[in-house]
Amino acid sequence: MxxxxxxxxxxxxxxxxxxxxxxxxxxxxxxxxxxxxxxxxxxxxxxxxxxxxxxxxxxxxxxxxxxxxxxxxxxxxxxxxxxxxxxxxxxxxxxxxxxxxxxxxxxxxxxxxxxxxxxxxxxxAPNFAMGAVLMMQFSRMAAKFFPDVEIIEKHHDQKVDAPSGTAIKTAELIQETRQAKQQGHPDEEELIKGARGADFDGMKIHSVRLPGLVAHQEVTFAGPGENLTIKHDSFHRxxxxxxxxxxxxxxxxxxxxxxxxxxxxxx
Missing domain, CATH: 3.40.50.720 (NAD(P)-binding Rossmann-like Domain)
Structure with a gap:
């Protein structure tokens, strides 16, 4: 080369x-x-x-x-x-x-x-970890069959943006194949504002910021009687x-x- x-x-x-x-x-x-x-x-x-x-x-x-x-x-x-x-x-x-x-x-x-x-x-690229890229693509595939989904992303406490670019990109990819719906009970009420996370096209995104973390994300899908979680962890940069x-x-x-x-x- x-x-x-x-x-x-x-x-x-x-x-x-x-x-x-x-x-x-x-x-x-x-x-x-x-x-x-x-x-x-x-x-x-x-x-x-x-x-x-x-x-x-x-x-x-x-x-x-x-x-x-x-x-x-x-x-x-x-x-x-x-x-x-x-x-x-x-x-x-x-x-x-x-x-x-x-x-x-x-x-x-x-x-x-x-x-x-x-x-x-x-x-x-929102994420250069190849495993994270695959996690996003697998989530896009799964969303066609499991429209009920929530995203939890976890990063170190010095990260200034929330949700992470990876979480936003994941939600955008899911949106391409997911049948749009508003999740949760129609009369759902947050007793503390933000408790249910950010709303993106009816799905929820949760951001965790703690010292010692690097970059972690799990996308959890649910259907009648089953649950599918697609997870990726970066333990080192x-x-x-x-x-x-x-x-x-x-x-x-x-x-x-x-x-x-x-x-x-x-x-």
Whole structure:
């Protein structure tokens, strides 16, 4: 495989640092720069706990993309910053691989149009764990036969968005095959507001935030006399790296923006 030059945004964070370790292990992946609010002007190798790589840290995405020859941007930041980074990458002809969740429908539409205009491929994925992608697809299949369903997602207590992007994407996929219905008793009353969770097309989504968790989701379906639970657990952030590596390999051949890793895994 030809060498792929990569910029990582959010490189000093927990997911970003894991991505740096993944890049270090692969001979065909070459880190050319990092974008982060910390460590501007320093080499990755100068930061304690990060791999022995010579790429520099930059404070600003545009400054970084002007200074280095990048093929792919891996963005693992926040929704607001991730949107700005993705847009900057597309404008500079760099292919974004984005693991940041929380983009609005309007932002996704704008980025999709920009990618098409620039003929630059990109991937935005709510979850890069391949097992989680399969969990979402299996849930989509099951919903055709089990319209009564609830989603429980659990993440660490530093996650700022709720529900998670994975839970929202799961609900959207379920909606494609599920016969719409309002679940629960018609006279159901919440004695404490929010007790029944968020409502999405009549199904409920529950978010749990606790220290020590990484990323966990279970989708529970029920029918007369039976129950089906589809569950996925990420116990370490390393679980997302195989999907990110796969996306980097695939994105260099794309000329459009794709939302969801399943479009590449299951085609």
């Amino acid at each position: 030809n060498q792929i030059n990569i910029v990582v945004a959010g490189a000093s964070g927990k997911m970003g640092s894991e991505a740096l370790r993944m890049i270090e292990k692969e001979e065909y992946l070459n880190l050319v720069g990092c974008v982060d609010l910390k460590h501007t002007g320093k080499k990755v190798s100068e930061i304690e706990g990060l791999p022995n790589l010579d790429a520099l840290f930059y404070h600003d995405i545009n400054q970084c993309l002007e200074a280095v020859d990048a093929d792919v941007l891996i963005d693992l930041t926040s929704p607001k910053v991730g949107y700005q980074h993705t847009k900057a990458a597309l404008l500079n002809g760099v292919r974004p691989v984005v693991g940041t969740t929380g983009f609005t429908a309007e932002q996704l539409e704008e980025l999709t149009k920009l990618a098409k205009e620039k003929q630059v491929g990109g991937i935005i 390393e679980s997302f790296m195989s999907g990110i590596r796969f996306a980097v390999e695939q994105v260099v051949d794309l000329s459009e923006l794709i939302y969801g890793l399943e479009h590449l895994m299951l085609d």
